[in-house]
Amino acid sequence: MSLVPIDPISLGGVDAAREMSPLSATQGPNFMDTIGTGLNSINADLSQADALARQLAAGDKVPVHDVMIAFEQAHLKLQMAVEVRNRIVDAYQSLTNMQL
Numbered sequence: 001m002s003l004v005p006i007d008p009i010s011l012g013g014v015d016a017a018r019e020m021s022p023l024s025a026t027q028g029p030n031f032m033d034t035i036g037t038g039l040n041s042i043n044a045d046l047s048q049a050d051a052l053a054r055q056l057a058a059g060d061k062v063p064v065h066d067v068m069i070a071f072e073q074a075h076l077k078l079q080m081a082v083e084v085r086n087r088i089v090d091a092y093q094s095l096t097n098m099q100l
Helices: 013-020 031-058 064-097
Strands: none
Touching: 031 064
16 A cells, blocks of 8 residues: 655645644634733733823822832833743744754
8 A cells, every 4th residue: 555645735725734733623812812912911001100100290199109019010011021022032043043
């Protein structure tokens, strides 16, 4: 019995191969959607911290510790996003430097 190679292009291309993949039924959230949601969350935290700082500077009765907590939360989320970006860039560079 001889094995006949299957040409994925003759089966309908990459989309058909993706549909036949066992992972397509259990696929999780889209990577870009997850990144977008995280960036929107960071933006909201930065905007909230900025609004609290403006209220404090305008003389409104805003507790200073609330302003500091908002800034620290926004700062930590931003640091985490930068670290995730660095890890993604390192992984991409590792993949591009791999010899085939």
